[in-house]
Amino acid sequence: xxxxxxxxxxxxxxxxxxxxxxxxxxxxxxxxxxxxxxxxxxxxxxxxxxxxxxxxxxxxxxxxxxxxxxxxxxxxxxxxxxxxxxxxxxxxxxxxxxxxxxxxxxxxxxxxxxxxxxxxxxxxxxxxxxxxxxxxxxxxxxxxxxxxxxxxxxxxxxxxxxxxxxxxxxxxxxxxxxxxxxxxxxxxxxxxxxxxxxxxxxxxxxxxxxxxxxxxxxxxxxxxxxxxxxxxxxxxxxxxxxxxxxxxxxxxxxxxxxxxxxxxxxxxxxxxxxxxxxxxxxx
Numbered sequence: 001x002x003x004x005x006x007x008x009x010x011x012x013x014x015x016x017x018x019x020x021x022x023x024x025x026x027x028x029x030x031x032x033x034x035x036x037x038x039x040x041x042x043x044x045x046x047x048x049x050x051x052x053x054x055x056x057x058x059x060x061x062x063x064x065x066x067x068x069x070x071x072x073x074x075x076x077x078x079x080x081x082x083x084x085x086x087x088x089x090x091x092x093x094x095x096x097x098x099x100x101x102x103x104x105x106x107x108x109x110x111x112x113x114x115x116x117x118x119x120x121x122x123x124x125x126x127x128x129x130x131x132x133x134x135x136x137x138x139x140x141x142x143x144x145x146x147x148x149x150x151x152x153x154x155x156x157x158x159x160x161x162x163x164x165x166x167x168x169x170x171x172x173x174x175x176x177x178x179x180x181x182x183x184x185x186x187x188x189x190x191x192x193x194x195x196x197x198x199x200x201x202x203x204x205x206x207x208x209x210x211x212x213x214x215x216x217x218x219x220x221x222x223x224x225x226x227x228x229x230x231x232x233x234x235x236x237x238x239x240x241x242x243x244x245x246x247x248x249x250x251x252x253x254x255x256x257x258x259x260x261x262x263x264x265x266x267x268x269x270x271x272x273x274x275x276x277x278x279x280x281x282x283x
Contacts, residue, residue, distance in 0.1 A: 017061050022053040024075050027111070028067065029103035032238040032269035039268035042238030044087075044103035045070040048078065055093070062088035068237055069100035078108060083116035085127070091232035093122070095173060098138055098240020098282060101127045105136035130281065137283040140244040142275065145169050151176045154202045159209070160193035167249055168205060173231070175245045176205040189223050189264050200229040208242050212254065213262075220259035222250060238269030243282050247275040 018026065025048040033041030045067045047058075051074065062070035070088045077083040085104065087097035094100070101119050108115035109131060119127040128139035145167035152166035161180045168176040180188075189211045199207065206228035213221040224246065226236040243261065250256045257276060263269040274281045 015061075015064055017057070017064060020053075020057070022049050022051075022057070024048045024050055027107055029107040031099050031102045031106065032240070032263070032271050034268075034270040037262075037268070037270065039262070039270050040237075041267065041269045042069075042099045042103075042236075043067045044100045046104055046107050047072050048075050049073070050075055058086065059088055059093065063090050065090070068233070069094060069097050069103075071097070071100045071104045073104060078112075078116060079114075081117045083119055084122075085119040086122060089232050094231070095123060096121065096125065096241040098127075098140070098243065099238050101129075102136050102138050102240055102282070105129045105131075105138075109134055109136060132283075135283065137281050138240055140241065140280050140282065142248040142278050142280050143169050143175070143245045144248050145175065145177055145245055148176065151203065151205070152178075155199070155207065158195050158199045158202065158207075160191075161188065169245060174205045175208060175242060176203065177208045177210050177245060177249055179210055189225060192225065194227055194235075196227070196229040196234045199227060204230065206231065206242070208246060210246065210249075212250075215254050215256070217256060220250075220254075220256045221262065222246070222259055223262050223264050225264050235265055237265045237267040238263050238271070240271065240282050243271060243273050244280050247273055247280045248278075251275055 027046045028043055029046055030041050030043040033039055045065045058072050072086045087094040087100045105115045115129055117129060130137040130139055148166050148168040151168045152163050155163060163178050164181045165179045166176055192209060209225045211223045213223055226239045226242055258274040261271040272283050
């Protein structure tokens with residue numbers, strides 16, 4: 001683990017923003033990796049700041065980072081049971097970020113020996129943390145998607161395979177999950193072509209392409225990819241928040257309350273989850 005009080009060098013040349021008097025500490029943390037399967041997961045830059053850091057400066061710092069997410073925590077709040085959290089990518093603020101939240105929690109556990117019980121986003125969504133064997137688990141409320149012929153029609157020109165069904169959440173800037181026709185093979189998700197320009201123009205939601213490899217309840221495995229060019233990310237390398245939509249859908253379609261999820265991005269990621277009583281535990 002790398003963490004230094006206001007002196008961490010993230011590149012060979014220290015970034016100018018690291019000298020800001022508001023920055024207390026920075027570090028990096030990775031989640032959802034599995035070396036045995038050559039899955040690299042995803043990383044986040046963790047920035048602990050004092051009072052006074054503006055949103056504009058947060059966005060500037062994130063724009064200089066090469067990590068998929070930059071997470072900001074106020075040092076005066078991170079010792080409390082409830083702590084506000086903000087996430088940014090290189091171009092904009094992120095509304096929900098499961099991987100960044102888990103990364104922040106694991107960093108705090110390792111570096112300080114504790115973490116808040118609940119992180120709260122700018123939209124007042126609660127991200128509850130459980131600690132098991134000194135590792136963080138993320139507890140989210142599930143989001144039940146509804147079958148959507150409109151979404152299916154909009155996305156016909158986006159993908160290189162025919163869509164069998166589409167399921168969307170009702171919220172603006174939400175999620176759409178797409179399933180492909182039966183001839184879609186278990187390895188075809190890797191070669192799936194996506195027209196990102198068309199997607200950003202046609203559809204308001206981030207899109208999750210989902211493929212079921214094994215429906216066995218004891219060893220269920222699903223593959224997915226996550227696309228959100230509308231929000232500045234053509235494809236996310238590892239996303240935890242999407243499981244809040246995937247989990248209830250897999251339960252509805254295949255009666256699965258837990259599974260291994262393999263995200264087939266370039267880096268690859270392994271996510272485990274359990275679904276019960278409209279809540280999803282992700283680790």
